[in-house]
Amino acid sequence: MRLRHCNALAMMDDGTTGTQDYDERTTINDLRKEEIMSELRDGLLRLKSNLVEVIRGKEGVIDQLLIALLADGHILIEDVPGTGKTTLAKALAVSLTAGFSRIQFTPDLLPTDIIGGMVYSSADGSFTFRPGPIHANIVLVDEINRASPRTQSALLEAMSERQVTIEGETRFLPSPFWVVATQNPIEHNGTYPLPEAQLDRFSMRISLGYPEHQYEVQLLNDQEFVHPLSKVTAVMDTALLASIQQEVKKVEVEASVLDYIVRLVGKTRKDERLRLGASPRGALDLRRCAQAAAFLDDRNAVRPSDVQRFAVPVLAHRLIVEVKAKHSGLTGEMVVEEIVKSESVPA
Numbered sequence: 001m002r003l004r005h006c007n008a009l010a011m012m013d014d015g016t017t018g019t020q021d022y023d024e025r026t027t028i029n030d031l032r033k034e035e036i037m038s039e040l041r042d043g044l045l046r047l048k049s050n051l052v053e054v055i056r057g058k059e060g061v062i063d064q065l066l067i068a069l070l071a072d073g074h075i076l077i078e079d080v081p082g083t084g085k086t087t088l089a090k091a092l093a094v095s096l097t098a099g100f101s102r103i104q105f106t107p108d109l110l111p112t113d114i115i116g117g118m119v120y121s122s123a124d125g126s127f128t129f130r131p132g133p134i135h136a137n138i139v140l141v142d143e144i145n146r147a148s149p150r151t152q153s154a155l156l157e158a159m160s161e162r163q164v165t166i167e168g169e170t171r172f173l174p175s176p177f178w179v180v181a182t183q184n185p186i187e188h189n190g191t192y193p194l195p196e197a198q199l200d201r202f203s204m205r206i207s208l209g210y211p212e213h214q215y216e217v218q219l220l221n222d223q224e225f226v227h228p229l230s231k232v233t234a235v236m237d238t239a240l241l242a243s244i245q246q247e248v249k250k251v252e253v254e255a256s257v258l259d260y261i262v263r264l265v266g267k268t269r270k271d272e273r274l275r276l277g278a279s280p281r282g283a284l285d286l287r288r289c290a291q292a293a294a295f296l297d298d299r300n301a302v303r304p305s306d307v308q309r310f311a312v313p314v315l316a317h318r319l320i321v322e323v324k325a326k327h328s329g330l331t332g333e334m335v336v337e338e339i340v341k342s343e344s345v346p347a
Contacts, residue, residue, distance in 0.1 A: 040244050041298065044070075046235035047095050054091040054228045055084050055208070057215030063296065064206045064313060065092065069241070070248050070292035073203025073285055074159055074179040076144075076317065083208040085182040089140045091229055092180070097237040098137035099174060105147035107190060111154035115164040129166065134158050137174050137238060141181040145191040152198055155179065159201040176241055196276060196320065203285040204310070205317035244295075251291040252301040256346035261286050261307055267339045268319055273330060276320035286314045304345045312336045 044066065051062045065088065068075040077085040093100040103114060116132035133139065134155075144152065158164050159179055163172045181202070183194075199205075211219060222228050261283055269277030290306035312333050319332035 036243075037247070040240065040247060043236045043240050044244065044296065047092075050095040050232050050235055051088065051091050054232060055088050056218050056222070057211045058084075058088075058208055061206055061208055062088075064204060064310075067289055067292040067296060067310070068204045068206075069178060070244055070295060071203060071285070071288040072176065072178075072245050073288065074181070074201060076199070076202040076205040077180065077182045077208065078185050078205055079182075079207045079209065080186055081184055083210060085208060086140065086142055087229060088208070089180040089182065091232055093138045093140065094229065094232045095235050096138065096241065097234040098176070098241075099135075100138045100140070101133035101136040102140040102142060103133050104142045105144050105151070107146060107148060109147045109151045111151055114151065114154045115158070115166060118167055129171075131171075134164060135171075135173060137176055137178065139177075139179050141179060143183060144181040145183045145194055147192065149192055149195065152192065152194065156197060156201065176238060176245065196318075199317050200279055200281055202317065203289060204313045206313055248288070248292045248295045251294050251299070253287060253291060254301070254346075257290075257302050257304060257307060258287065260304055260343070260346050261290075263343055264307070264311055264336075264339055265315065267343065268315065268335065271335060271339075273322055273325040274319050274332075274335060275322050276318075278315045278318045282315050282318050286310060289314055308340050308345075311340050 048059075048062060048066060051065070052059060055062065065075060069092070077089065079085055090102075103109075112132065114132050114134050116130050116135065118127040119130045120127055141155070154164075158173060158177070162175070162177050163170050165171075184191075210216075265278045265280075265283040265286070267277075268274060271277065286307060287302075289310045290302045293306040293310060294300070294302045316332035316336045319335060321330050321332060321335070
């Protein structure tokens with residue numbers, strides 16, 4: 001084999017240098033990446049547009065819902081009846097070409113009604129597995145605090161590990177898997193407060209609140225003949241959603257921002273007004289939600305403001321306020337807000 005040597009870069013057969021060829025490939029790859037990212041963001045815009053058409057005047061809450069979805073974290077929607085909790089969750093499910101199921105929690109609901117169980121066949125004497133409604137991509141759990149603690153616990157393994165164990169056999173849930181739960185914080189008769197372990201598995205707790213005057217008038221006009229939900233069509237499939245979730249994980253988080261997250265979470269554990277502070281899972285969820293917020297804003301790095309913005313919805317529901325402080329009117333939201341204001345922010 002004859003070798004050629006030159007002092008400059010090796011020439012290619014077409015007369016171009018190896019560096020030129022590499023630069024061209026890099027440019028093509030960069031353009032392709034930009035096209036992919038543009039496709040992902042267009043999908044998000046279509047998804048948000050669907051939700052805005054159904055729930056008027058709540059773009060901030062819709063952003064929170066989308067960020068929880070992109071962060072691959074379950075979400076708890078807590079508000080009074082009639083504000084659109086279930087409608088928002090259903091609109092999201094319809095907008096995605098994903099398996100969807102709804103579970104209405106009641107006091108007589110059993111764990112097997114959720115995860116499924118073995119069913120006996122009298123024809124051949126065999127048992128076959130019949131999956132429950134938990135075996136879907138998006139699971140809407142309506143009025144989650146109306147079921148007994150035993151039934152609520154059926155969600156723990158599913159939400160944390162994306163699997164269920166039935167008759168000693170582990171069965172994996174479809175991917176992506178996302179739980180959207182609703183509850184009414186006002187009514188307490190016939191309800192069972194969610195245990196700390198259950199609350200900790202929700203990445204975020206949000207509230208819709210009542211619409212402003214002009215949006216409520218628009219709501220009346222929207223539903224004069226048909227419900228806007230009937231016009232919603234699927235605009236994103238699970239493959240595209242999974243791609244976006246992977247891109248969210250690539251958003252850069254500087255060491256100083258990670259340190260800031262840990263300091264905020266750590267302060268909740270030292271606050272004497274709290275019986276229980278935020279867990280390490282809370283820190284993980286705060287980091288992931290901040291990444292999702294940056295991605296949604298078309299940025300490739302997390303800012304401290306992203307962390308501050310989601311500290312309350314991500315951390316507050318995990319805190320347990322001491323009885324005396326609670327009777328004085330103190331809430332978890334107030335504690336987190338104080339911590340965010342007092343803690344030094346990285347430059």
